[in-house]
Amino acid sequence: EDQVTQSPEALRLQEGESSSLNCSYTVSGLRGLFWYRQDPGKGPEFLFTLYSAGEEKEKERLKATLTKKESFLHITAPKPEDSATYLCAVQVHGGYQKVTFGTGTKLQVIP
Amino acid sequence: DAGVIQSPRHEVTEMGQEVTLRCKPISGHDYLFWYRQTMMRGLELLIYFNNNVPIDDSGMPEDRFSAKMPNASFSTLKIQPSEPRDSAVYFCASSPPGLAGLGYNEQFFGPGTRLTVL
Numbered sequence: 001e002d003q004v005t006q007s008p009e010a011l012r013l014q015e016g017e018s019s020s021l022n023c024s025y026t027v028s029g030l031r032g033l034f035w036y037r038q039d040p041g042k043g044p045e046f047l048f049t050l051y052s053a054g055e056e057k058e059k060e061r062l063k064a065t066l067t068k069k070e071s072f073l074h075i076t077a078p079k080p081e082d083s084a085t086y087l088c089a090v091q092v093h094g095g096y097q098k099v100t101f102g103t104g105t106k107l108q109v110i111p
Numbered sequence: 112d113a114g115v116i117q118s119p120r121h122e123v124t125e126m127g128q129e130v131t132l133r134c135k136p137i138s139g140h141d142y143l144f145w146y147r148q149t150m151m152r153g154l155e156l157l158i159y160f161n162n163n164v165p166i167d168d169s170g171m172p173e174d175r176f177s178a179k180m181p182n183a184s185f186s187t188l189k190i191q192p193s194e195p196r197d198s199a200v201y202f203c204a205s206s207p208p209g210l211a212g213l214g215y216n217e218q219f220f221g222p223g224t225r226l227t228v229l
Contacts, residue, residue, distance in 0.1 A: 043223055
């Protein structure tokens with residue numbers, strides 16, 4: 001069974017304090033890994049897609065990286081508006097459009 | 112575009128009652144997904160459709176759950192009879208056509224329906 005584990009469950013940062021969120025996966029054959037952001041009371045919002053080990057994607061203060069076993073979401077000099085729950089999800093070969101989500105990391109950035 | 116529309120936004124019902132959740136996907140999207148989110152289990156895929164046809168319903172917890180997509184602009188998720196353990200936030204998401212089923216197109220989520228079964 002495909003498994004996606006995110007750590008830590010919660011993270012509290014001071015504004016400007018950079019850190020990384022981890023997403024480790026155990027799947028039969030990774031086709032793609034995705035990061036979503038979810039604000040309280042809202043649905044997840046797509047951030048990045050990563051397809052192969054070594055690939056990196058950036059958006060503002062966020063950078064996602066992928067290895068053969070895990071992905072990191074690096075947050076550089078975060079701001080309070082980056083506070084949200086960050087979800088990663090995996091898609092496997094043969095799974096078509098089905099993705100399996102991790103339980104997320106709740107990030108709080110304090111001014 | 113208004114995005115994915117879900118109704119109702121909140122539903123409170125008593126155990127044993129029938130519950131129907133509704134979703135209108137983004138126009139032009141041919142994939143529609145139903146998810147359930149709880150603190151304990153996170154976001155779980157229940158079922159998804161492609162061109163109104165159910166493709167994978169392996170996440171539907173039991174026969175009390177059913178989903179339909181009678182046309183490209185409307186889908187329902189029904190729970191009958193409802194139980195307290197069904198309490199969760201239910202999300203509908205849609206995505207645009209893929210490249211012959213390959214690759215991944217980002218999913219656009221609706222605001223969710225918070226269901227409470229007493």
